[in-house]
Amino acid sequence: MSEQMLDLHKRPLRDIRISVTDKCNFRCQYCMPAEIFGPDYPFLPQNKLLTFEEITRLTGIFTALGVGKIRITGGEPLMRRDLPELIRMLRQVDGVQDIAMTTNGSLLAKHAEALKAAGLDRVTVSLDSLDDERFGKINGRGYKVADVLNGIEAAEQAGLGIKINMVVQRDVNVDDILPMARFFREQGHILRFIEFMDVGNTNGWKLDQVVPSQEIVDMISQEMPLEPINPNYYGEVASRYRYVDGDGEIGLISSVTQAFCSTCTRARLSAEGKMYNCLFASTGFDLREPLREGQSDEQIRQLIHAYWGQRDDRYSEVRLLQTPGLEPRDKVEMSHIGG
Numbered sequence: 011m012s013e014q015m016l017d018l019h020k021r022p023l024r025d026i027r028i029s030v031t032d033k034c035n036f037r038c039q040y041c042m043p044a045e046i047f048g049p050d051y052p053f054l055p056q057n058k059l060l061t062f063e064e065i066t067r068l069t070g071i072f073t074a075l076g077v078g079k080i081r082i083t084g085g086e087p088l089m090r091r092d093l094p095e096l097i098r099m100l101r102q103v104d105g106v107q108d109i110a111m112t113t114n115g116s117l118l119a120k121h122a123e124a125l126k127a128a129g130l131d132r133v134t135v136s137l138d139s140l141d142d143e144r145f146g147k148i149n150g151r152g153y154k155v156a157d158v159l160n161g162i163e164a165a166e167q168a169g170l171g172i173k174i175n176m177v178v179q180r181d182v183n184v185d186d187i188l189p190m191a192r193f194f195r196e197q198g199h200i201l202r203f204i205e206f207m208d209v210g211n212t213n214g215w216k217l218d219q220v221v222p223s224q225e226i227v228d229m230i231s232q233e234m235p236l237e238p239i240n241p242n243y244y245g246e247v248a249s250r251y252r253y254v255d256g257d258g259e260i261g262l263i264s265s266v267t268q269a270f271c272s273t274c275t276r277a278r279l280s281a282e283g284k285m286y287n288c289l290f291a292s293t294g295f296d297l298r299e300p301l302r303e304g305q306s307d308e309q310i311r312q313l314i315h316a317y318w319g320q321r322d323d324r325y326s327e328v329r330l331l332q333t334p335g336l337e338p339r340d341k342v343e344m345s346h347i348g349g
């Protein structure tokens with residue numbers, strides 16, 4: 011039986027997002043701008059990464075503390091060698107109810123079947139445009155839309171659950187909102203629009219580039235009327251809307267204009283084994299050292315319990331209250347901590 015563990019705002023820990031690598035084959039400007047993440051960027055060396063055994067052991071400790079949902083992320087998680095083996099190991103951990111993965115989709119066609127066979131339940135594939143030229147610029151490496159669509163198709167054929175994530179930026183891909191909505195409605199996949207966030211320190215975030223979710227709902231509704239529907243579970247990140255005139259739904263992730271910190275049940279584990287209590291945290295709590303020093307599961311459980319117990323983070327809510335006078339602060343990069 012797992013125990014209920016609450017932070018300072020009485021939020022339980024239910025969901026752990028595990029970054030398996032800080033590397034990525036894309037260079038999305040909003041996440042890993044090429045001018046910062048260049049050829050000399052000091053990515054983590056192999057010996058600093060948690061091993062699959064260490065990740066699995068920590069997952070077992072987290073599930074004993076109430077976590078049921080696991081999300082594998084990065085960087086690009088499919089850059090980590092033998093990822094299906096990790097999924098297979100995690101699937102066997104008591105208390106794991108749901109294993110999802112967030113991916114840019116470019117390597118998914120190659121791995122979808124093995125991932126499903128290993129026990130992965132679902133994937134969330136990121137795609138910001140259906141226009142090749144624009145998409146090539148957004149991903150910074152000239153990858154084609156078809157590379158990602160092939161991955162989505164392979165995931166579908168393998169029987170994985172699928173959602174699509176699109177980060178919207180005003181001067182970059184507002185014109186893609188309707189084509190994306192039409193296309194993924196037709197395909198039968200849930201598309202979620204993410205407000206451009208000020209994660210990390212290097213992505214050049216500006217408030218005027220954020221397209222508020224309400225504006226997106228209004229834009230789509232003019233062509234395909236939408237109505238709000240109830241969340242699937244407590245603390246769901248996306249607000250759900252369904253098409254009134256038939257099948258299909260979309261999601262809106264409004265971290266900037268409608269912060270959802272009050273129900274945030276997520277912790278993050280970085281590829282080097284630091285636990286972060288917030289996507290916008292400046293510091294994490296090292297779990298690799300206690301693991302490698304030989305501390306027992308019970309000792310590590312107590313460390314995690316104490317760290318979550320003093321959690322006061324609610325960055326997006328505070329930003330909402332303070333913008334535009336928000337004090338800049340040093341935050342961990344999203345590619346490091348996982349999205």
Ligand SMILES: Nc1nc2c(ncn2[C@@H]2O[C@H](COP(=O)(O)OP(=O)(O)OP(=O)(O)O)[C@@H](O)[C@H]2O)c(=O)[nH]1
Pocket residue numbers: 081110112134173175204207246247248263265274276289326349
């Ligand atoms: N500010 C903030 N943004 C988040 C948080 N969790 C997720 N996001 C953003 O929402 C995006 C979508 O999240 P997903 O990785 O698809 O996960 P999810 O929405 O929890 O997925 P489901 O389990 O399918 O509901 C992420 O890539 C982030 O951009 C969070 O705790 N805080």
Ligand SMILES: C[S@@+](CC[C@H](N)C(=O)[O-])C[C@H]1O[C@@H](n2cnc3c(N)ncnc32)[C@H](O)[C@@H]1O
Pocket residue numbers: 034040041083084085086087112113114115134135136175176177204205206207208209213344345348349
């Ligand atoms: C950091 S990525 C890691 C997983 C994988 N590489 C991918 O892109 O799906 C996870 C998610 O974070 C989103 N993301 C990254 N930077 C963001 C930002 N500044 N604002 C909003 N979402 C962002 C990405 O679009 C992606 O959906």
Ligand code: SF4
Pocket residue numbers: 034035036037038041042084085086114136345
């Ligand atoms: S959003 Fe994902 S694909 Fe894009 S640079 Fe970040 S980690 Fe890579």
Ligand code: SF4
Pocket residue numbers: 270271272274275276287288289290323324325326327
């Ligand atoms: S800003 Fe931090 S506390 Fe708020 S929802 Fe995101 S991760 Fe959770």
